[in-house]
Amino acid sequence: MERKFMKGSEAIAEAAIRGGCRFFSGYPITPQNEIPEYFARRAPEVDGFSFRQGESEVASVNMVMGAAASGARAMTSSSSPGVALKSEGMSYIAGSALPMVLCSVMRGGPGIGSIQPSQQDYWQATKAMGNGGFKMLVFAPHTVQEAVDMTYTAFDYAERDHNPVCILADGCIASMMEPVSLPEFVSDEDIEKARDKRNYYITIGKGKHADGKHVEISSGAGRVKADVEFMKSYGDIGADYGVRGEVSNRSMAAMFKRWAEKDVAYEEYMMDDAEIVIAAYGTAARVSKAAIAVLRKEGIKAGLLRPILVNPFPTAAFKSLDPKKIKHILDVEMSIPGQMLEDVEHAVQGAIPISTCLRSCGVIISREEIVAAVRNLK
Amino acid sequence: MEKIYSRTKGLQAPFTGGFCPGCFHGVISKSVAEVLEEMDLLDRAVCVIGVGCCCICSRYFDFDKMNAPHGRAPAVATGLKHGAPKDTVVFTYQGDGDLASIGIAEIMYAANRGENITIVFVNNSTYGMTGGQMAPTTLIGQKATTSPYGRNVAEHGYPMHMCEVLNQLGAPVFIERVSCDSPAGVLKAKKALQKGFQNQLDGKGFSFIELMSSCPTNWGMTPLESVAFMREHTLKEFEVKNFRDR
Ligand SMILES: Cc1ncc(C[n+]2csc(CCOP(=O)(O)OP(=O)(O)O)c2C)c(N)n1
Ligand code: SF4
Numbered sequence: 001m002e003r004k005f006m007k008g009s010e011a012i013a014e015a016a017i018r019g020g021c022r023f024f025s026g027y028p029i030t031p032q033n034e035i036p037e038y039f040a041r042r043a044p045e046v047d048g049f050s051f052r053q054g055e056s057e058v059a060s061v062n063m064v065m066g067a068a069a070s071g072a073r074a075m076t077s078s079s080s081p082g083v084a085l086k087s088e089g090m091s092y093i094a095g096s097a098l099p100m101v102l103c104s105v106m107r108g109g110p111g112i113g114s115i116q117p118s119q120q121d122y123w124q125a126t127k128a129m130g131n132g133g134f135k136m137l138v139f140a141p142h143t144v145q146e147a148v149d150m151t152y153t154a155f156d157y158a159e160r161d162h163n164p165v166c167i168l169a170d171g172c173i174a175s176m177m178e179p180v181s182l183p184e185f186v187s188d189e190d191i192e193k194a195r196d197k198r199n200y201y202i203t204i205g206k207g208k209h210a211d212g213k214h215v216e217i218s219s220g221a222g223r224v225k226a227d228v229e230f231m232k233s234y235g236d237i238g239a240d241y242g243v244r245g246e247v248s249n250r251s252m253a254a255m256f257k258r259w260a261e262k263d264v265a266y267e268e269y270m271m272d273d274a275e276i277v278i279a280a281y282g283t284a285a286r287v288s289k290a291a292i293a294v295l296r297k298e299g300i301k302a303g304l305l306r307p308i309l310v311n312p313f314p315t316a317a318f319k320s321l322d323p324k325k326i327k328h329i330l331d332v333e334m335s336i337p338g339q340m341l342e343d344v345e346h347a348v349q350g351a352i353p354i355s356t357c358l359r360s361c362g363v364i365i366s367r368e369e370i371v372a373a374v375r376n377l378k
Numbered sequence: 379m380e381k382i383y384s385r386t387k388g389l390q391a392p393f394t395g396g397f398c399p400g401c402f403h404g405v406i407s408k409s410v411a412e413v414l415e416e417m418d419l420l421d422r423a424v425c426v427i428g429v430g431c432c433c434i435c436s437r438y439f440d441f442d443k444m445n446a447p448h449g450r451a452p453a454v455a456t457g458l459k460h461g462a463p464k465d466t467v468v469f470t471y472q473g474d475g476d477l478a479s480i481g482i483a484e485i486m487y488a489a490n491r492g493e494n495i496t497i498v499f500v501n502n503s504t505y506g507m508t509g510g511q512m513a514p515t516t517l518i519g520q521k522a523t524t525s526p527y528g529r530n531v532a533e534h535g536y537p538m539h540m541c542e543v544l545n546q547l548g549a550p551v552f553i554e555r556v557s558c559d560s561p562a563g564v565l566k567a568k569k570a571l572q573k574g575f576q577n578q579l580d581g582k583g584f585s586f587i588e589l590m591s592s593c594p595t596n597w598g599m600t601p602l603e604s605v606a607f608m609r610e611h612t613l614k615e616f617e618v619k620n621f622r623d624r
Contacts, residue, residue, distance in 0.1 A: 022460075022461070023457060023460050023461060025457065050460040052456060052457070052460075052491075054453065054487075055483050055484070055486075055487035056483060058450065058453075058483075058484075059450070059453040059483065059484050059487065060453075062446065062447065062450040062453035062454045062457070062484070063453045063454070063456045063457035064457055065446075065454055065457060066426070066444075066446075066453070066454035066455060066456060066457030066458030066459070066460075066461075067457035067458065067460050067461045068457070068461075069444050069454075069457075069458055069461075070457070070458050070459075070460070070461025070462040071461055072457075072460065072461030074457065074461070088447050089447060089450070092445075092446075092447050096444070096445075203461075204424050204442040204443070204444055204458070204462070205424045205442055205458060205461070205462030205463060205466040205468070206442075206462070206463060206466075207421040207422060207442075208421055214420075214421075214440055214441050214442045214443070215442050215443075216436060216442075216443050216444065217443075217444035217445070218436065218444065218445045219445055219447075
């Protein structure tokens with residue numbers, strides 16, 4: 001495994017290439033410019049790879065939709081207002097059951113906000129990336145290494161589910177440099193083999209398919225074709241757009257349920273004897289770990305419950321916190337208002353008191369603030 | 379008896395219609411399918427369908443096809459062309475609201491990059507599917523539901539001439555405006571389409587074919603009246619000609 005000192009953005013791009021990404025399109029926006037720049041530099045060195053600078057975020061995500069439809073592993077990245085512009089395309093991609101990866105590097109908001117790191121797009125990423133009620137697996141890295149590993153495997157998840165996958169990073173993860181171990185390159189043959197096993201959604205531009213028919217990729221009913229197992233219980237549903245769309249959405253709902261059962265991932269950090277639990281993800285979790293080290297020296301038994309994926313949310317893990325043991329939960333986010341806070345509250349159902357330690361619009365939360373917030377908990 | 383004419387294999391049976399009577403989308407989509415069949419491209423073509431009455435084509439076209447968001451077909455085609463096998467013909471089929479209004483950026487930049495794709499652009503001077511609102515191509519004085527007193531220059535500016543606009547760019551290799559209002563016009567249109575697809579097979583780059591059309595339903599005319607209106611007014615504003623053939 002290759003070991004390198006890399007900037008988060010560039011490491012994410014390299015991990016994508018190693019994970020089989022063969023098409024990238026993006027549009028300049030800080031703090032993620034190094035992602036498209038890296039892809040542009042690497043493009044001529046990677047067999048079969050194409051890079052396009054889109055004329056906008058709108059165009060970029062649509063280029064990725066086209067590339068995904070042809071069967072190429074494809075990716076786009078952007079930051080807050082740019083991700084907002086991608087939402088129409090993301091909805092079409094989900095409706096068409098196409099796999100792709102979106103890297104959302106959060107900055108301050110709303111509106112133009114600030115170009116500094118923030119976590120103000122949690123709701124956007126986890127609840128409503130676009131119209132129509134679709135959702136994505138949302139990975140939330142708290143180190144550059146984690147961003148690499150998540151991006152590398154994101155394409156497998158996207159193809160497993162025939163659905164877009166989101167890497168939810170922030171300006172800190174994208175801008176900081178850390179040593180990383182880079183995974184091996186997956187080969188085109190490996191990708192084909194993995195797809196065959198999964199009954200991969202046939203792609204267009206390759207002539208007639210096994211059933212002797214040409215392919216139509218359309219938004220709204222894509223899952224009808226993608227979710228072969230699910231469709232077995234429905235038999236022939238005909239070509240009525242309304243019926244197809246509704247069945248497609250049932251398949252989507254079933255997928256969300258599977259995620260909640262199988263794909264939840266979280267880290268318990270110093271939780272064994274914890275009396276204070278910090279709830280945080282991404283950069284806020286990283287800083288929280290540093291705060292916990294200080295608190296532990298003072299004899300305060302603090303721990304961290306960190307969602308590794310923020311969708312599906314580790315609801316059960318929060319729900320099972322023992323109110324007899326845990327005196328308080330501190331929700332730490334770089335967002336005002338707290339956004340993940342609502343998911344924590346929903347899970348805990350009032351059993352344990354919850355306080356917050358929040359910064360926003362580009363202010364990076366400090367270790368000292370978190371330490372002080374824990375000390376102040378009554 | 380000898381069968382000398384039959385439905386193209388490029389249109390799925392049963393072709394029961396879906397376009398309004400007198401609408402040129404019918405003859406245009408049929409021409410596209412016929413040309414693809416004649417060029418033996420039905421198993422190698424992908425149509426990226428825009429949003430508008432062109433969507434109705436997705437029921438009939440019997441070759442690979444996909445629906446793009448409103449106006450974004452040239453961007454989708456750009457990505458699709460990348461991943462598809464090299465000999466795939468990727469083309470878009472878009473209306474004038476789709477291409478010249480909401481999708482103006484996508485068409486300009488696909489053209490300016492010289493993407494090796496083909497654009498089939500159907501200009502009927504209105505937003506057909508949504509009920510006849512003013513389009514970028516609506517004629518001066520022409521009434522629409524959002525220009526109920528007729529398009530006027532002071533408020534709405536002039537009709538957009540997409541062939542002329544794209545003809546300012548360096549990269550496109552083929553730009554032609556045709557009209558299907560007569561059998562001779564249909565033959566010319568088919569020639570232009572063929573050229574557009576052939577350019578792509580030859581790796582030459584971006585081809586743009588604008589096909590003039592009517593919308594009897596939203597123009598509030600009979601099919602015959604709409605053809606007469608087209609000849610008298612529309613085709614005077616939008617000159618039928620080849621702009622570029624490299
Ligand atoms: C983002 C978005 N905005 C608006 C619409 C509504 N819409 C559907 S069809 C259409 C008009 C298309 O008109 P045109 O491209 O001229 O094609 P025609 O129907 O005339 O053939 C519009 C605006 C949409 N589907 N998506
Ligand atoms: S509404 Fe107009 S463009 Fe649409 S099918 Fe009818 S006549 Fe054709």
